[in-house]
Amino acid sequence: MTLIVYVLVLLGILSFLIASIARAVRYARQSLHLRWELYPVPHEAPERVEHGGSYYEEVNWWTKPLKFNWVSEMKVMLPEIAFLKGLWEFNRPLWWRSYPFHLGLYLVIGAGKLLVITALLTIFAPGWMGGGFETVLKALYTGCGALGAGLAVAGAFGLMLRRLRDPDLRNYTAPGDIFNLLFFIVAFGLLIAGYILRGPDVSVLGLTVGALRLDTSLHIPGVMAAGLILTSLLIAYVPLTHMAHFIAKYFTYHSVRWDDAPASLAGEMQKKFAEYLAYRPDWSAPHIVGDGTKTWVYIATTIPDGEGRKK
Amino acid sequence: MSKKPRVKISDISREDGQPLIELRNEDLMPLPAPLDDPAREREWSEIPEKARQAYECNLDNTVAVNIPKPKSKEEEEELVKKFLAGLEKLFIKEDNWTFLQPLVLTMEHCAGCQTCSDACHLYEASGHNELYRPTYRTEIMRRLYFKYVRHGGLLAAFQHGDIKLNWALVARLIELSYRCNLCRRCAQTCPVGADNGLVAHELRKLFSQEMGIAAKELHDNGSVLQLKVGSSTGMNALVVKDNIEFIDEDMEEKTGVKVETPWDVEGADVLLIHNAGEIMAWPENPGAFAIILDAAGISWTLSSELAGYDSINYGLWYDDAQFARVALKHAAAARKLGVKKIVLGECGHAHKALSVIADRVLLGEANIPRESSMALLHDIVMNDRVKLDPSRNDFPVTLHDPCNLVRLMGVVEPQRDILRKIAPQFREMYPHGVDNYCCGGGSGFAIMSGNNFEDWRFHVAGRKKLEQILNAFSDCAEDTSINKYICAPCSNCKGQFRDMINYYDLWNKNHIGYGGLVELIVNAMVDVKPGFIDWEWH
Numbered sequence: 001m002t003l004i005v006y007v008l009v010l011l012g013i014l015s016f017l018i019a020s021i022a023r024a025v026r027y028a029r030q031s032l033h034l035r036w037e038l039y040p041v042p043h044e045a046p047e048r049v050e051h052g053g054s055y056y057e058e059v060n061w062w063t064k065p066l067k068f069n070w071v072s073e074m075k076v077m078l079p080e081i082a083f084l085k086g087l088w089e090f091n092r093p094l095w096w097r098s099y100p101f102h103l104g105l106y107l108v109i110g111a112g113k114l115l116v117i118t119a120l121l122t123i124f125a126p127g128w129m130g131g132g133f134e135t136v137l138k139a140l141y142t143g144c145g146a147l148g149a150g151l152a153v154a155g156a157f158g159l160m161l162r163r164l165r166d167p168d169l170r171n172y173t174a175p176g177d178i179f180n181l182l183f184f185i186v187a188f189g190l191l192i193a194g195y196i197l198r199g200p201d202v203s204v205l206g207l208t209v210g211a212l213r214l215d216t217s218l219h220i221p222g223v224m225a226a227g228l229i230l231t232s233l234l235i236a237y238v239p240l241t242h243m244a245h246f247i248a249k250y251f252t253y254h255s256v257r258w259d260d261a262p263a264s265l266a267g268e269m270q271k272k273f274a275e276y277l278a279y280r281p282d283w284s285a286p287h288i289v290g291d292g293t294k295t296w297v298y299i300a301t302t303i304p305d306g307e308g309r310k311k
Numbered sequence: 312m313s314k315k316p317r318v319k320i321s322d323i324s325r326e327d328g329q330p331l332i333e334l335r336n337e338d339l340m341p342l343p344a345p346l347d348d349p350a351r352e353r354e355w356s357e358i359p360e361k362a363r364q365a366y367e368c369n370l371d372n373t374v375a376v377n378i379p380k381p382k383s384k385e386e387e388e389e390l391v392k393k394f395l396a397g398l399e400k401l402f403i404k405e406d407n408w409t410f411l412q413p414l415v416l417t418m419e420h421c422a423g424c425q426t427c428s429d430a431c432h433l434y435e436a437s438g439h440n441e442l443y444r445p446t447y448r449t450e451i452m453r454r455l456y457f458k459y460v461r462h463g464g465l466l467a468a469f470q471h472g473d474i475k476l477n478w479a480l481v482a483r484l485i486e487l488s489y490r491c492n493l494c495r496r497c498a499q500t501c502p503v504g505a506d507n508g509l510v511a512h513e514l515r516k517l518f519s520q521e522m523g524i525a526a527k528e529l530h531d532n533g534s535v536l537q538l539k540v541g542s543s544t545g546m547n548a549l550v551v552k553d554n555i556e557f558i559d560e561d562m563e564e565k566t567g568v569k570v571e572t573p574w575d576v577e578g579a580d581v582l583l584i585h586n587a588g589e590i591m592a593w594p595e596n597p598g599a600f601a602i603i604l605d606a607a608g609i610s611w612t613l614s615s616e617l618a619g620y621d622s623i624n625y626g627l628w629y630d631d632a633q634f635a636r637v638a639l640k641h642a643a644a645a646r647k648l649g650v651k652k653i654v655l656g657e658c659g660h661a662h663k664a665l666s667v668i669a670d671r672v673l674l675g676e677a678n679i680p681r682e683s684s685m686a687l688l689h690d691i692v693m694n695d696r697v698k699l700d701p702s703r704n705d706f707p708v709t710l711h712d713p714c715n716l717v718r719l720m721g722v723v724e725p726q727r728d729i730l731r732k733i734a735p736q737f738r739e740m741y742p743h744g745v746d747n748y749c750c751g752g753g754s755g756f757a758i759m760s761g762n763n764f765e766d767w768r769f770h771v772a773g774r775k776k777l778e779q780i781l782n783a784f785s786d787c788a789e790d791t792s793i794n795k796y797i798c799a800p801c802s803n804c805k806g807q808f809r810d811m812i813n814y815y816d817l818w819n820k821n822h823i824g825y826g827g828l829v830e831l832i833v834n835a836m837v838d839v840k841p842g843f844i845d846w847e848w849h
Contacts, residue, residue, distance in 0.1 A: 030415065031408040035667050036509065038498055039721040039745045052745035054721025056666060059690040060652070062680045090500040091426040098424075171320050171441065172423035172450055176470035241470065245503045248420040252504025256413045260721075263671045264678040273671050279405040284396065285523040287535070288632050300635035300672070303538045 003216045005225050012232030019239035020247055027251045032272050037260045042076040043069045044260075054260060062264060073258075097162060101155025101184075107148025108188070114141040119208040138205065146195070149188045156184040180243060187230035194224025318441040323451055323483050324475040325369075331442055331483070333372045334767075338438040340774055343781045345789050345821060353814065355770065356763040367482040371442060373767040375489040375759060376526050378482055387478035390522065394481045395459055397521030401513055402460050409631050413506060414513050418456045421449060421505040427497035432748045432775035433490065443771070445497040445507035448487045451480070452510050485524055488514035492753035492772060493628060494714040499745070511754075515629040525629050529755045533625040534633040538640070542587040542621035551620050554590050555597065555613070562598035566839040570601050575648060576612035581687070582650040583611050584641065584665075586658035586802035587621035593805060595845070596657060599829035603688065606838065607696040612648060619644025622661035623802075627668060628754045638669035642677040652680040654687055657827045659713030659801035660753075663720050683716070685800065685828070689725035692732060692832060699835040701733045706794050708734040708831065709783040711776070711808075712747035713801035721745075726800055726828055733835045734798075740783040748775045750799070752807025760810070769814045773807055777815070780823065788821055794846050797825040822846075 040052030048057060049072045055061045079085040084102060087095045118137045122129050160181040163173045195204070198221050210218040220228070238244060263269050277300075282292040287304045294302075315338075318331050325331070336352050345351065358368050367378040381387045400406040401414060425446060428434050433443040441447060454474035457467035474480070491511035498506040519525040537543045542551065552574060559570040573579070583604070589596040604611045613620055618640035626634025645653050655662045666681045673679070691697060710730055716722050723744050730737040740747070750757075751773030760768065769777075780797055787793045799805050808825040817823040824846055834843040 027412065027416065030412040031404050032671070033412050034409045034671050036410065036413055036506075037667070037719070037721075038495060039718055039723070041721065044721070048721070048724075051723045052718075052721060053723045056683050056720055056722050057686055057689075057725050059682065059686045060680075061682070061686070084502065086500070087424075087426065087502045090430070090502070091424065094424055094426065167317065168425050168428070169423065171317070172425065172446060174468075174470060174472035177423065179469070242420050242422065245420045245422065248416050249504055251412065252416050252420070252506075256416065256506070257498075257504055263674070264680070269671070270674050270678075274674055276408045277672070277674070279408060281406040282400060282403075283406060283520040283632070284393070285520050287523070287530075288520055290632075296635070299632050300639055303636060 001225060002210075002218055002220050003214075005220050005228050006211045006214060006216070008229050008232040009211065012235040015236035016239055019236070020244065023239055023244055024247050024250075027248065027255075031276060032269065033256075035259060035261075036256055038257045041258045041260050043073040043258060045069060046072060062262070066262075077253075094162070097155055097158035099155070100151040101159060104148045104150065104152030104155055104188075107144045108152060109148075111141045111143075111145030111148055114144065115204065115208050116212075118205055119212050122205065122209050123212060142204075146192070149192050153185050153188045153192070156181045156188075160185070176241075180241065183230075183234050183237070187227065187234045190223060190227030190230055192227075194221060194227040197221065197223050318447070320447070320450055320454070320472065321475065323487075324477050324480045326477065326479045328369050328479075330369055330371050332370075332440060334437060334440065334771065336770070338440070339770060340436045340438055340778070342774065342778055343785065346777065346781060346815060351815065351820075353766075353770075355766045358762050362762050367486070369479065370483045370486040371490075371767070373764050374486065374762050375764050376485055376524065377761065378485055378524060381478060391476060391478055391481055393522050394517070395476070397517040398455060399460055400521060401517055402456070407513075407516075407631075410509065410513060413509055417449070417505040417507075417509055418453050420503050421446065421453065421501075422503055423450075424502065427501050427505075427507060430496045430500040432494075432496070432751070433492070433771055436771050436774035442487075443490060445491070448484065448491070448514070449505075449507045449510045451484060452514065484514060485518050487511075488518065489526060489754075489756075489759075492714070492749040492751065492756065494749035494753050495719060496714070496746075496748065499718065512628070516631060519630040520632065526755060526759055527761070528759045529625045529629050530633070533623070533755075533758075534630070534637060537618055537621060537623065537625075538633075538636055541617045541619075543623055543625065544587045544591050544621065546587060546590070546621075548615040548617075548620070551587065551590060552615060554594075558590065558594040558598045559601065561594065562602060565598075566602060566833070566843060568602055568606075568839055570598065570605065572597075572601050573612045575615055576610075578649050579610045579612040580651045581609055581611040581654045582614055582619075582645045582648060582652070583654050583656060583684075584614070584619065584622040584644075584661070585656035586623050586661055588623070588802045588806065589656065589658075592809075593802070593827070595830055595843070596802075596827045599827070599833040599843070600656060600684070602833050602836070602839065603691060603697060603829060606836065607691040609687075609691075611654075612650065614644040614648060616640070616644035616647060622655055622658050622665065624661060624664035624669075625755060627660055627664040634664065634668070635672050638665060638672060639677070641665055642669075642673050642679055645679045646676065650679070652682050654682050654684050656684050657800040657802060657829065659715035659717075660803060662713075662722070663715035667720055683720075683722045683725070685716070685722050685725040685729075688828065688832065689728055692729045697832070698837045699733055699832070700837045701735055701835055703835045703841055704734045704831055705736060706796060707736045707738065707784055707787055708796045708798055709738055709740050709780065710743070711740070711750060711797055711799040711801075711804055712743060712745075713799070713804050714747075714749050714753055716801060717747065718745045726798075729828065729832065730798065733831060734796075738783055740779040748779060750776045750801075750804040750807040751811070752803050755803075757803040757806035757810075765810065765814070768807070769811050773811045776807075777811060784821075784823060788823070791820070791822045793822060795821070795823045796831070796844070797823065798828055798831060799825055800828040 277296045368374045427445045431445045437443045457463040457471045493508045495508035533543045540547045555572045562570045624637040784795045
């Protein structure tokens with residue numbers, strides 16, 4: 001049983017990493033697209049960011065250097081990542097449910113990392129442990145873990161109730177949405193219950209050290225084992241679903257909403273687009289005059305005879 | 312407000328041939344004074360019986376696209392097959408590299424939180440009708456994507472919901488893709504960055520590029536005509552030159568300033584491209600441009616090349632191929648003359664089309680610098696290159712922000728700086744700038760009024776804008792001794808304002824008029840006879 005839990009935890013984390021990377025790579029390798037930015041674009045020059053302006057506000061803009069305003073971009077990104085500022089601004093009732101959930105996840109992830117660091121220090125630098133430093137680390141991962149799991153369960157419960165009760169969401173709630181939230185509630189609920197019911201002989205740090213040493217002689221209590229197994233499955237499952245928006249959001253913001261790079265100033269980009277214009281699209285409407293054999297360049301430079309429409 | 316059952320996602324496939332909703336005035340968002348009087352609200356007209364017999368009218372109480380009813384089940388099945396083929400192509404890079412990544416991200420990551428709904432003027436104005444919720448069409452598209460493109464089977468149905476694909480769904484989806492102004496205000500608020508406006512855009516593309524179905528005003532009478540004769544107005548080069556000559560004479564008489572619009576001047580600094588609709592409908596706009604550019608000593612020209620005198624590019628709203636063809640014609644006109652830059656007149660979608668969207672298809676020498684007329688006018692006015700007397704504009708002025716120019720291109724302040732300088736009673740509408748609402752004519756609606764579509768255009772699409780305008784002039788809306796001016800630096804927006812003002816009789820009863828920015832500048836020019844703005848014309 002102990003070995004099964006170890007293996008599942010490891011596989012869960014590995015699956016999460018592989019699926020997340022695969023998703024990110026899939027998005028990153030997609031073709032560049034036409035510009036589709038949406039203002040305000042926060043890396044615009046400081047004098048334009050406040051009102052959401054672009055370099056197009058300047059006369060002869062292409063003769064002036066384009067400044068990338070990192071400071072302003074960070075000022076938008078950090079509150080968005082840390083506090084879900086957009087949701088606070090545009091959907092306050094949802095924020096009160098969604099933010100505890102997300103903050104809970106941040107804290108649980110933080111607690112997990114701290115726990116592994118503490119376990120690694122216990123194995124490889126035992127001299128550092130045993131004193132006040134260990135006490136601080138234990139307090140941190142215990143506090144973050146307990147608070148995080150509690151917030152995540154409460155937030156997921158709030159989100160699920162809203163999905164079930166709010167008529168505005170009825171059309172847009174699939175069985176999978178309820179399943180996903182229940183998955184969080186049950187997995188994290190079992191972790192909390194497992195921690196509370198673990199008994200005096202079971203230490204979370206001891207189990208983590210045991211896992212890193214693959215020590216199968218340790219006993220993992222049933223409820224805690226169930227919590228760990230479900231959480232491992234949950235971790236593996238998340239990047240396979242729309243809940244992987246922590247990956248998508250990088251692209252929706254940096255590659256779409258904020259991508260205002262002018263092609264005229266970027267030779268490399270022009271090469272890419274020249275390559276795309278050699279693609280042979282297969283659209284069937286008569287006015288496209290493509291037949292799957294003509295390139296985008298041919299299509300764009302050919303004006304169809306007559307109306308180009310089927311009668 | 313009457314309580315009616317909400318439209319469900321599964322209703323889109325209903326085969327009874329009946330509309331899913333029927334809007335009534337009492338359902339709509341209330342308007343402020345003076346349009347809070349029910350007597351000022353117009354009744355909806357019915358879809359003409361002839362159209363009802365010939366076309367699919369099964370979405371709501373209007374029809375925009377005129378899709379002929381299939382004559383047999385076999386024909387329906389054939390159309391559904393075509394739709395599916397097109398759906399797949401939207402997700403193939405060779406067919407749709409232009410918008411593939413943003414589309415996939417939107418398909419795969421909407422959290423269904425509905426944060427976007429409150430940002431949509433159509434949803435709000437319709438009295439929060441489910442059919443116009445920005446996610447309604449996206450939800451259908453997403454379910455189709457996971458079922459037919461990703462072949463997700465039962466798991467996809469569990470995760471994302473199921474959908475029944477039939478001709479009824481396709482026909483309704485065609486119409487529904489023309490119930491969005493593509494203003495992308497919803498996308499601004501999405502916590503994940505999903506874009507429902509993009510979905511409407513891509514659906515229109517699928518219907519046009521695969522099935523040959525688009526609004527007639529955009530395709531047959533729009534981009535096709537432009538590529539054939541040079542302008543969607545139908546004007547060829549000879550006619551447009553004649554019209555401009557007439558405008559020059561008229562301007563000279565009106566202003567006392569000699570105006571001679573230059574044509575095809577090789578090596579000029581600026582190629583100015585107007586939306587040719589201005590020349591037909593608002594001749595004082597190109598006339599005012601000519602007066603300002605001449606007074607500022609700008610070296611400029613118009614082009615008589617095919618499409619070189621009409622900046623419109625309706626492909627932006629429904630078809631990548633038509634879009635690219637027109638954009639290349641614009642670039643070719645500029646290259647032929649060897650101008651230093653193209654300046655776009657007061658047309659929002661032309662701004663975004665040629666400056667932003669075409670940027671990555673105009674490669675090498677075709678990528679001639681494009682500039683907004685707002686930036687050039689700002690340079691002229693703020694550097695006192697023309698003499699101005701703001702007291703000539705001493706009447707209430709509010710500014711409309713064309714979505715394509717402002718939210719989608721970031722040209723926000725130049726026009727405001729100018730108004731602060733030349734219009735003493737300038738007041739903002741709320742919200743404004745990048746947060747402003749669409750006029751209701753966006754994405755082609757301003758030129759669409761077949762059947763009873765204009766009832767929907769004004770009752771629903773333009774309603775939020777109407778509310779903003781009435782609020783901006785709340786201190787003087789009912790005082791007919793005060794002329795009030797909506798400054799709309801965009802031809803399509805002006806078309807919507809013209810029609811909406813007529814629809815609600817706002818000029819006669821409230822003296823609310825509209826016009827562009829250059830008209831206000833010329834109205835304030837001291838070297839010009841006073842009274843350039845012709846209020847009574849409205």
